Amino acid sequence: MQEGMIRDIAAIEYNGRLTIDKPKDADSCVRLKKTTNARICVGRAGDRIKTETWLRFRADHAVAMDAVWSDVDESVIDQLKFYKIQTLAKDKEQYLTRPDLGRKFSEQTLGEVKKHCVMNPVVQILVADGLSSPAINANLADIYPMIVDGVRANGHQLGTPIFIKYGRVATMDQLSEALGACVTVLLVGERPGLATGESMSCYMAYESSTAKPESQRNVISNIHRNGIPPVEAGAQIVQLIDILLREKNSGVTLKL
Amino acid sequence: MIFSKIVVTCMRIGSLAPEVKVTQADIIYQSAIHFTPLISRTEIDLPALKTLVATEYALACFRKEEIATGAIIITGETARKDNAEEVLNVLAEFAGDFVVATAGPDLEGILAGFGAGAASQSDFCTGPVMNLDIGGGTTNAAIFVDGKVVDCFALDIGGRLIQFDFDSAIIYIAERLKPLLQALGLEFGVGSRPKVEELSCLTDYLAAGLIAVCRGVKVPEFIEELFIQHVHKRIAARFIMFSGGVAEYIYRHTECLTLEDVNFHGDIGPLLGRSIRVAFEKLGHQLIVPKEKIRATVIGTGTHSLQISGSTIVFDDAVLPLRNVPVIKINPAECADSGLCDIIRSKIQLHEPGNVAIAFAGIVSPAYSEIKKMAEAVVMATGSRQEPLVMIIEQDWAKALGQTIRIMLNGIKPVICLDRIKADYGNYIDIGKSIGQVVPVVIKTLVFKS
Numbered sequence: 001m002q003e004g005m006i007r008d009i010a011a012i013e014y015n016g017r018l019t020i021d022k023p024k025d026a027d028s029c030v031r032l033k034k035t036t037n038a039r040i041c042v043g044r045a046g047d048r049i050k051t052e053t054w055l056r057f058r059a060d061h062a063v064a065m066d067a068v069w070s071d072v073d074e075s076v077i078d079q080l081k082f083y084k085i086q087t088l089a090k091d092k093e094q095y096l097t098r099p100d101l102g103r104k105f106s107e108q109t110l111g112e113v114k115k116h117c118v119m120n121p122v123v124q125i126l127v128a129d130g131l132s133s134p135a136i137n138a139n140l141a142d143i144y145p146m147i148v149d150g151v152r153a154n155g156h157q158l159g160t161p162i163f164i165k166y167g168r169v170a171t172m173d174q175l176s177e178a179l180g181a182c183v184t185v186l187l188v189g190e191r192p193g194l195a196t197g198e199s200m201s202c203y204m205a206y207e208s209s210t211a212k213p214e215s216q217r218n219v220i221s222n223i224h225r226n227g228i229p230p231v232e233a234g235a236q237i238v239q240l241i242d243i244l245l246r247e248k249n250s251g252v253t254l255k256l
Numbered sequence: 257m258i259f260s261k262i263v264v265t266c267m268r269i270g271s272l273a274p275e276v277k278v279t280q281a282d283i284i285y286q287s288a289i290h291f292t293p294l295i296s297r298t299e300i301d302l303p304a305l306k307t308l309v310a311t312e313y314a315l316a317c318f319r320k321e322e323i324a325t326g327a328i329i330i331t332g333e334t335a336r337k338d339n340a341e342e343v344l345n346v347l348a349e350f351a352g353d354f355v356v357a358t359a360g361p362d363l364e365g366i367l368a369g370f371g372a373g374a375a376s377q378s379d380f381c382t383g384p385v386m387n388l389d390i391g392g393g394t395t396n397a398a399i400f401v402d403g404k405v406v407d408c409f410a411l412d413i414g415g416r417l418i419q420f421d422f423d424s425a426i427i428y429i430a431e432r433l434k435p436l437l438q439a440l441g442l443e444f445g446v447g448s449r450p451k452v453e454e455l456s457c458l459t460d461y462l463a464a465g466l467i468a469v470c471r472g473v474k475v476p477e478f479i480e481e482l483f484i485q486h487v488h489k490r491i492a493a494r495f496i497m498f499s500g501g502v503a504e505y506i507y508r509h510t511e512c513l514t515l516e517d518v519n520f521h522g523d524i525g526p527l528l529g530r531s532i533r534v535a536f537e538k539l540g541h542q543l544i545v546p547k548e549k550i551r552a553t554v555i556g557t558g559t560h561s562l563q564i565s566g567s568t569i570v571f572d573d574a575v576l577p578l579r580n581v582p583v584i585k586i587n588p589a590e591c592a593d594s595g596l597c598d599i600i601r602s603k604i605q606l607h608e609p610g611n612v613a614i615a616f617a618g619i620v621s622p623a624y625s626e627i628k629k630m631a632e633a634v635v636m637a638t639g640s641r642q643e644p645l646v647m648i649i650e651q652d653w654a655k656a657l658g659q660t661i662r663i664m665l666n667g668i669k670p671v672i673c674l675d676r677i678k679a680d681y682g683n684y685i686d687i688g689k690s691i692g693q694v695v696p697v698v699i700k701t702l703v704f705k706s
Contacts, residue, residue, distance in 0.1 A: 028382045031402055142624040146656060153663040225621035231656035234624075236568050238659060 009052075010059040019043045019052060037195040060194045067132040067189070067197035068096070072163070076137055080144055082127065082163040083116055085109050089166035103170040110178045113162070117179060121159025123151050123241055124181035128167030132189030135200040139223060139230040143187065143200070146234025147241075154242055169203050169217075176208035183244045184208040185237060190221065198224045202237055206250035216251040218244075257287040257312045258558040259323075264691060266567075276567040276694045281559045285316040289550060298338045305343065306350055313351075320351060327698065329367070329557045335360075361410030361484045363700060364553060365389060365396030369405070371556025372499035373547035379403045383494030385544070386470060389552055390502035390528070392416035393430070394484065396553075397469070399491050407491050410484040411469070413462050415502045415525025418455070422522075424515040425449050436461070436478040452515055455524055459531035467535055470496050497544040498532070499552035505529020507545060564694045566676035570658025571687075571695055575644045575670045578687045580700075581611040583648065585681040588618040591630060600637035611643045615679045616657075617650040627653070631660040644670035646687070648679045 018029050020043035029041040042053040069092060077084060088104045089095035095102050105113075125147065129136060144161070151158055159181060164171050169188060176184040183206055190199040200223040205216045218240065223233040244250050263280035293304035313320065328347050330340055337343075368389030369375055378385040378400035388397045391414050398408040412432045419428040426446050429437070437444075440457055444450035465479030472492030480487065498506045501521075506529045512518050518527045536543055548555045584603040586596075593599060604612050614634060619626070634657075638645060645665075647657060658673025665671065672687065679685055679699050688696035 025382055031382075145624045146627070146659075149663055150659055229621035229651070229653045229656070231622060231624055231627050232568055232653040235655035235659040239655075 008059075009055050010063055012056075014056065019050060057194070063197045064192035064194060067134050067192040070133045072129050072133040072136045072165070076140055077127070077163045080140065080161065082161045083113070084163045084165065085113060086165040087167050087171060092166070095166040099168060102166050102168040103174075105171070105174060110174070113175065113178055117160035117162065118158075120180040122156040122182045122245070124159040124176060124179055124184045125161045126164060126167075126172055126175060126184065126186045127161070128164040128169070128171060128186060128188045130168065130188035130201075131191040132197055132199065135189035135192075135198050135224065136187070138198040138225070139200045140187065143202075143223065143230040143234040143237075146231050147185065147237050150235060150238030151241060154238065156241065156245065170210075172203060172205065173208050173210040173212070176205070177210060182207065183241050183250075185241065196224055196226065199227060200224060200230070200233075202233060204237070204240060204244060204250060206244045206248060206254075215253075218250050218254065257309065257316075258283050258554055259285040259316050259318060260558050264564065264694070266692075276564065276692065278564060283555070283558060285318075286551070287312040287315070292334050294337075300334065300337050300339055300343045302339070302343050302346060305347065309347065309351055323351070326351060327557055327562060329364070329553070360700065361394060361396055362408045364394075365398040365408040365410055366405050367556035367560060368396055368499050368553040369398035369400060369408075369556065370560040371548050371552035371554065371558075372497055374398065374497055375400045375403055375405075375560075377495065377497075377544065381495060384491050385495040385497070386491075386493035387497050387499055387546065387552070388466065388470075389500040390414060390498060390506075390532075391500045391553075392523070392525075395466070395500075397488070399493060407489040409486060409488040411466075411479070412482040412484060413466065413528075415521070415528055416523040418458075418524045420515075420519045420522050423449070424519045432482060433458075435481065439478055449515060452512060452518060452527070455515075455518065455527055456512075456531065459524060459528045460535070462528060463531040463535040466532060467539065495544050496536075496541065497546045499546045499549050501525060501550045502529045502532075503546065503549040503552075506533045506543070507549070509533075562696045562698055563677060564691070565674040565697055566652055566654060567693045568652070568655040569675055569693075569695070570655055570662060570671055570673040571690055572644065572670035572672060573689050575672070576687055576689045576695065578611060578644075578646065578672075578685075581613045581646055581685045581687070582607050583613045583615050583679045583681060583683040583685055585615045585617065585679070591616065591619060591622075591626065596629065596633040597636045600633055604637065604641075611646060613646040613648050613679065613685050615648040615650070615681075617678070619653075620651050622653055622656075627656050627660055631657060631664055635661060635664050642669070644672055646685075647671075647673040648677050648685065649673065649675035650678050652676060 016030050016034050018026055018033065018041055020029060020041055023029050033041050039053060043050055088101040088106060089098060127136060127140060148158065159179060162175065169186060172184045172186040183204065186203045188201055188203065190201050201219055201221040202223065204218045208216065220233055220236060222228055223230055247254055261282050261284050262278055264276055265279040266276050290308055293301035295301045328344060328351060330344055334340065369387040372387045374385045374387035384399045384401050384406065386397060386399045388395055393414040393416060395411045395413040399406050417430040417433050418426060421427050426444060426448055429446060440461060442454055442458060444454060465476055468475040469488060470493050472490040502525050505526045510526055510530065512527050512530050518524060520526050546552060586600065590596060590599050600614060634645065645661060649657065652675050654673040654675035658671050662671045674695060674697065677697055684700045686698040
């Protein structure tokens with residue numbers, strides 16, 4: 001360890017790490033721990049939790065906070081040649097305190113989008129930071145090319161991929177209307193929890209529209225390396241795009 | 257023979273990434289127990305067996321068209337009969353379009369362990385749970401920890417190693433037993449009427465051997481000889497149970513004072529059972545009572561031989577079912593190797609022409625570049641082969657790999673890529689036609705040599 005550095009407690013694998021001082025049946029405790037991310041079998045100091053347990057809890061919470069407050073690594077977006085736009089939210093703080101602004105674009109932004117992006121695409125891919133930028137950094141490079149390969153192989157025309165800064169799920173409706181897309185796919189960072197800050201969701205809708213209710217969308221959630229692997233989610237999305245196009249429908253009224 | 261109703265449920269309703277699981281398996285009909293009809297010591301009486309199966313279908317009120325999927329398992333001595341493979345293939349057709357057809361001694365032990373309840377018992381306690389299924393010719397053992405198999409093996413120890421006629425004269429002694437009889441100084445042979453003490457000398461020795469096996473210690477020399485194919489890992493069992501026909505006599509007190517007492521079924525089964533019971537009593541070890549005894553293997557087969565694949569997969573019903581596909585295995589280090597294509601090619605070449613399943617294990621969430629690399633290696637390594645491509649992934653990324661390969665091949669060959677299936681080198685795999693979005697799969701440890 002480097003001088004003056006403190007070991008990162010959040011980096012320790014806790015799945016299976018037992019911190020009870022004198023466990024009567026250590027094997028059973030480890031087996032229990034492997035079934036859940038809950039902080040069980042942690043032991044105690046008097047009638048309180050141990051310092052280690054408490055620090056770890058704080059560290060995990062900090063990971064979640066960092067995920068919300070950090071920005072997407074622009075090089076990831078640029079490498080994949082995304083067109084970048086921003087919602088009405090002017091900074092992170094406003095984005096978090098004014099959810100309504102994170103769902104809308106200015107007329108000017110929409111005009112730029114119409115000018116620079118492919119119009120009337122069959123499949124439009126969007127990426128928004130949502131509530132976790134690390135989710136985009138960690139998963140996009142694996143999920144995006146899987147989707148592109150599959151959609152192309154199925155012979156569907158792809159729109160210009162767009163990255164939305166300070167973007168929430170409903171941004172897909174306004175953009176879809178502006179571009180005249182058939183199927184819109186939005187990849188967005190999920191609200192982080194205490195288990196992972198890198199989880200991504202994929203929302204999909206057929207002719208996504210501001211006039212339709214939330215139930216127009218389908219979702220695949222829990223996309224991250226310890227959930228649904230991003231490459232696998234990508235392949236599944238390809239198949240679902242086909243189904244949405246074939247059924248000309250999405251959301252709760254779509255029967256799979 | 258058993259008929260089960262299996263409920264397959266989609267666990268993640270509402271999500272577009274479904275997870276399909278077997279949520280219920282109820283046995284709705286159990287047949288009576290029949291001896292395998294034989295024409296001779298080396299041949300199964302196929303017509304008689306077909307009649308038997310047809311009769312049981314009628315009794316169960318099922319037509320074969322009503323059966324979605326099934327398993328036929330030939331076990332123990334019967335599997336070594338000359339026409340076992342032919343019988344199996346005919347029966348698989350006769351009984352329905354069954355996927356499965358064969359079992360080896362190890363799988364048999366595992367299935368018996370499931371049927372006897374050793375697997376579920378190990379879910380509720382700490383420490384290894386062992387089940388020993390003692391049938392006519394073999395003892396098939398499996399050890400479970402946390403519901404999973406940690407070791408399985410078989411020995412040539414069974415109730416019918418020595419058989420009698422109605423007058424309790426010996427009519428058969430198994431060949432593999434002979435060195436042991438000689439070492440013990442037992443001189444009886446076919447035609448003789450041995451003393452009960454002489455037979456006990458043999459069965460007590462076998463019982464002592466089984467105790468050594470259970471405790472994970474070194475077994476006596478002549479017991480070591482009785483292992484089939486391979487020895488055990490010497491895991492000491494904390495909980496022990498017995499199933500199989502002989503188990504009926506382990507858990508029940510019966511007198512074996514005279515040769516007539518012993519000769520209840522025309523063999524030494526009851527005496528072997530008594531010897532095992534007495535040996536464990538002397539040791540002060542309380543045996544666990546199994547859920548099933550003589551039916552453990554058939555119940556285990558009915559409920560546990562079939563697995564279902566993950567639900568985000570790639571398959572092609574036109575080429576299914578596939579049977580007896582040998583498995584080659586690729587580990588993460590080989591996946592990362594720049595010569596992956598050559599590694600796959602050389603492993604495939606070890607097998608006869610025909611289908612081969614390529615199993616990938618150990619990688620939880622591969623990067624897009626890794627998927628591409630694996631797909632290219634598989635496509636190149638199998639370039640000149642005509643067979644459908646079959647891949648088995650232990651983790652959850654079969655659709656990613658399968659889709660990528662499909663795009664590369666552009667329809668030249670069918671692609672089957674399944675996940676959440678653990679297969680090892682040397683295994684054989686049967687893949688059934690799809691049920692909804694999943695396919696039934698059976699992993700086997702042995703097939704008949706053609």
